Amino acid sequence: MTFETNTMTKDPILKVEHLSMRFGGLMAINDFSFEAARGDITALIGPNGAGKTTVFNCITGFYKPTMGMITMRQKSGDEFLLERLPDFEITKRAKVARTFQNIRMFSGMTVLENLLVAQHNKLMQASGYTVLGLLGFPTYRQAAKDSTELARHWLEKASLIDRADDPAGDLPYGAQRRLEIARAMCTGPELLCLDEPAAGLNPRESHALNELLQSIRAETGTSILLIEHDMSVVMEISDHVVVLEYGQKISDGNPDFVKNDPRVIAAYLGVEDEEVEEVIEQIVEIESEHGGTQQ
Amino acid sequence: MANVASTTASAGSELTARALREAVFSGLITLGLFVLFVGLKSDQNIRNELILNQRWSLLAIFVVVAMVGRFLMVAYAQPWLAQRKAVKAAAPEVAKEESFFSRNFSKIAILALVLYPPVIIALFGVQGSLKWVDNFGVQILIYVMLAWGLNIVVGLAGLLDLGYVAFYAVGAYSYALLSSYFGLSFWVLLPVAGLLAACWGVVLGFPVLRLRGDYLAIVTLAFGEIIRLVLINWTEVTKGTFGVSGIAKATLFGIKFDASKDGFAALMGLPLSSAYYKIFLFYLILGLALLTAFVTIRLRRMPVGRAWEALREDEIACRSLGINTTTTKLTAFATGAMFGGFAGSFFAVRQGFVSPESFVFLESAVILAIVVLGGMGSLTGIFVAAVVMIGGTEILRELTFLKMIFGPNFTPELYRMLIFGLAMVVVMVWKPRGFVGSREPTAFLRERKAVSGSFTKEGHG
Numbered sequence: 001m002t003f004e005t006n007t008m009t010k011d012p013i014l015k016v017e018h019l020s021m022r023f024g025g026l027m028a029i030n031d032f033s034f035e036a037a038r039g040d041i042t043a044l045i046g047p048n049g050a051g052k053t054t055v056f057n058c059i060t061g062f063y064k065p066t067m068g069m070i071t072m073r074q075k076s077g078d079e080f081l082l083e084r085l086p087d088f089e090i091t092k093r094a095k096v097a098r099t100f101q102n103i104r105m106f107s108g109m110t111v112l113e114n115l116l117v118a119q120h121n122k123l124m125q126a127s128g129y130t131v132l133g134l135l136g137f138p139t140y141r142q143a144a145k146d147s148t149e150l151a152r153h154w155l156e157k158a159s160l161i162d163r164a165d166d167p168a169g170d171l172p173y174g175a176q177r178r179l180e181i182a183r184a185m186c187t188g189p190e191l192l193c194l195d196e197p198a199a200g201l202n203p204r205e206s207h208a209l210n211e212l213l214q215s216i217r218a219e220t221g222t223s224i225l226l227i228e229h230d231m232s233v234v235m236e237i238s239d240h241v242v243v244l245e246y247g248q249k250i251s252d253g254n255p256d257f258v259k260n261d262p263r264v265i266a267a268y269l270g271v272e273d274e275e276v277e278e279v280i281e282q283i284v285e286i287e288s289e290h291g292g293t294q295q
Numbered sequence: 296m297a298n299v300a301s302t303t304a305s306a307g308s309e310l311t312a313r314a315l316r317e318a319v320f321s322g323l324i325t326l327g328l329f330v331l332f333v334g335l336k337s338d339q340n341i342r343n344e345l346i347l348n349q350r351w352s353l354l355a356i357f358v359v360v361a362m363v364g365r366f367l368m369v370a371y372a373q374p375w376l377a378q379r380k381a382v383k384a385a386a387p388e389v390a391k392e393e394s395f396f397s398r399n400f401s402k403i404a405i406l407a408l409v410l411y412p413p414v415i416i417a418l419f420g421v422q423g424s425l426k427w428v429d430n431f432g433v434q435i436l437i438y439v440m441l442a443w444g445l446n447i448v449v450g451l452a453g454l455l456d457l458g459y460v461a462f463y464a465v466g467a468y469s470y471a472l473l474s475s476y477f478g479l480s481f482w483v484l485l486p487v488a489g490l491l492a493a494c495w496g497v498v499l500g501f502p503v504l505r506l507r508g509d510y511l512a513i514v515t516l517a518f519g520e521i522i523r524l525v526l527i528n529w530t531e532v533t534k535g536t537f538g539v540s541g542i543a544k545a546t547l548f549g550i551k552f553d554a555s556k557d558g559f560a561a562l563m564g565l566p567l568s569s570a571y572y573k574i575f576l577f578y579l580i581l582g583l584a585l586l587t588a589f590v591t592i593r594l595r596r597m598p599v600g601r602a603w604e605a606l607r608e609d610e611i612a613c614r615s616l617g618i619n620t621t622t623t624k625l626t627a628f629a630t631g632a633m634f635g636g637f638a639g640s641f642f643a644v645r646q647g648f649v650s651p652e653s654f655v656f657l658e659s660a661v662i663l664a665i666v667v668l669g670g671m672g673s674l675t676g677i678f679v680a681a682v683v684m685i686g687g688t689e690i691l692r693e694l695t696f697l698k699m700i701f702g703p704n705f706t707p708e709l710y711r712m713l714i715f716g717l718a719m720v721v722v723m724v725w726k727p728r729g730f731v732g733s734r735e736p737t738a739f740l741r742e743r744k745a746v747s748g749s750f751t752k753e754g755h756g
Binding site (some may be wrong): 060062087088089090091092097098099100104105106107108109110112113116117118119120121123124127130134140144148152155161164165166167168169170183184187 | 590593594597598599601602604605607608609611612613614615616617618619620626734736737738739740741742743744746747749750751752
């Protein structure tokens with residue numbers, strides 16, 4: 001059994017250090033640190049209200065953390081301090097894309113248009129910030145064609161190609177989830193953050209989602225960070241699991257390790273009164289084994 | 296066969312019997328309701344005594360109207376409506392082949408507009424055409440252009456702007472003041488007025504970026520009022536409520552529309568008439584309006600236009616896709632304002648006189664009403680709404696026969712707003728998303744399907 005806390009990941013794409021987020025008197029996240037390795041699928045799990053989505057919002061710039069540092073290292077070696085960037089630049093420059101827990105699509109636009117909106121920045125440049133495009137320059141026409149092709153590629157991957165010309169609001173729930181992932185991929189991210197992608201999916205859809213995520217990683221080398229409640233998804237596809245409870249990290253390691261960690265079991269299942277002592281003993285044991293690496 | 300005929304006959308007689316029964320009931324109810332209101336009237340006679348007038352004949356008319364109305368409703372109107380509904384349900388949009396007219400509506404409309412002045416001259420003569428070209432043509436097209444401009448802000452970007460008339464005012468005063476102080480020509484000042492209005496659009500845009508919905512609407516409303524009050528009170532420059540008069544007319548490639556020997560009429564060998572200038576103005580505003588439409592259609596297919604619509608649908612999702620919502624909102628305000636500015640400078644050149652009176656809140660409300668009635672985002676719908684609303688209120692002036700019915704003191708124009716409001720209520724009940732509720736997608740893989748209005752959002756600020 002290896003406790004992987006604070007072991008240096010070889011090539012971290014995302015490094016979160018001492019992240020804290022305070023809402024008034026509530027400490028939603030308290031001194032939380034973890035690393036996500038490049039090319040890995042990292043899962044962030046924890047009971048309801050543990051602060052998972054808050055961590056996501058800090059990473060993607062929707063919240064400004066009270067304390068801490070979030071470093072994104074791209075393949076090219078460029079580093080971005082995400083807590084200093086405004087939210088849209090995190091996608092635009094740092095190449096971190098995200099989806100939402102309660103799906104946010106452009107429901108009145110067609111599925112294809114949703115994916116074209118995601119390629120805004122690329123197209124904006126190609127259209128010479130609208131001026132050249134308005135005058136009908138060929139550069140924009142070519143870029144528009146390319147972006148449609150990219151959209152078609154992701155529609156095929158997400159098996160939405162048949163619904164490409166339908167309004168996004170008309171899709172069934174599972175397809176909307178896939179559309180959101182396809183849309184995020186159209187921004188060309190290096191790190192894809194998924195907030196509960198399997199929520200509300202039936203087992204078959206959830207299996208298809210796993211395959212989609214695996215193939216995204218295999219084909220584009222995109223690293224994935226996901227929040228998930230569905231343990232079958234987490235255990236099946238993730239390489240690395242981080243467990244959060246009451247804003248603090250309680251476990252961090254590969255899926256097998258986390259699954260058997262008594263703290264995680266206690267956090268998820270709760271324990272009877274007489275078992276508490278037992279659990280505490282186990283925890284003390286583990287901590288002494290590892291020289292109290294967990295603070 | 297006889298069986299079927301007899302059942303229909305019996306159904307028919309049953310219906311008639313029910314209609315008669317209901318008519319009697321409603322007659323009784325009407326009698327009960329009105330017997331004291333209408334049947335009896337207390338009055339004072341010449342000696343200040345209270346007397347009771349009996350008006351049985353009037354009461355009888357009330358009752359008869361109610362009975363006949365109920366009978367017709369039950370016996371004819373309701374079955375007819377039910378039948379129509381059944382027919383509609385039985386044939387669920389199978390062969391909904393669009394007619395030639397609706398497919399080519401925009402082309403036909405543009406052609407009709409281009410041919411409008413010659414046709415009017417042919418029908419009413421040169422002098423007679425004045426009213427039809429100016430009051431109807433130019434007036435409607437100004438509102439079409441304004442509503443198309445506002446459509447960018449409200450319909451596409453979903454930002455509720457109640458102070459749009461401010462940009463119209465900026466455009467009008469830009470032309471009026473710059474031409475009277477510096478003597479610059481209309482063709483130089485048209486783009487200048489548009490740019491100045493766009494600048495003011497950005498100036499308004501900055502403070503309201505954080506606001507949404509109702510709050511945004513209130514601040515834009517205030518902005519409109521501020522511009523108007525500045526125009527009233529900055530008397531050294533704007534001449535306050537007196538307004539700026541004697542504004543230079545526009546020229547056609549340097550040809551003036553006046554009585555001089557270089558004037559348009561003299562050069563063309565036509566008799567002198569102000570109608571030619573009005574026709575020139577008609578084509579000018581037609582060109583400007585078509586420019587607005589062309590740019591809007593083009594922009595919708597560009598990243599910035601899609602970002603506007605995406606902003607209307609979901610702002611947070613936009614930010615998560617790397618779209619700078621600040622600049623996107625500002626470009627929407629600036630573009631909308633620019634077309635308002637163009638329309639404003641046209642307004643100044645057409646009237647030859649501008650005063651703050653023309654830029655009151657009511658104008659903003661009318662323009663917004665046209666956008667909402669037409670269907671937010673739809674150029675065709677907005678055009679139709681402008682024709683119906685502005686054309687309709689202009690037609691009220693023509694209804695002189697109403698004076699014969701309601702007496703010589705009756706002025707139908709005064710009922711303009713009442714009818715406007717009534718029309719809005721009717722349209723909103725009948726078509727809650729405006730005349731054209733569906734949205735035309737900007738790109739497609741296989742076929743272009745209109746997006747039903749139930750999916751699109753109105754925007755939230």
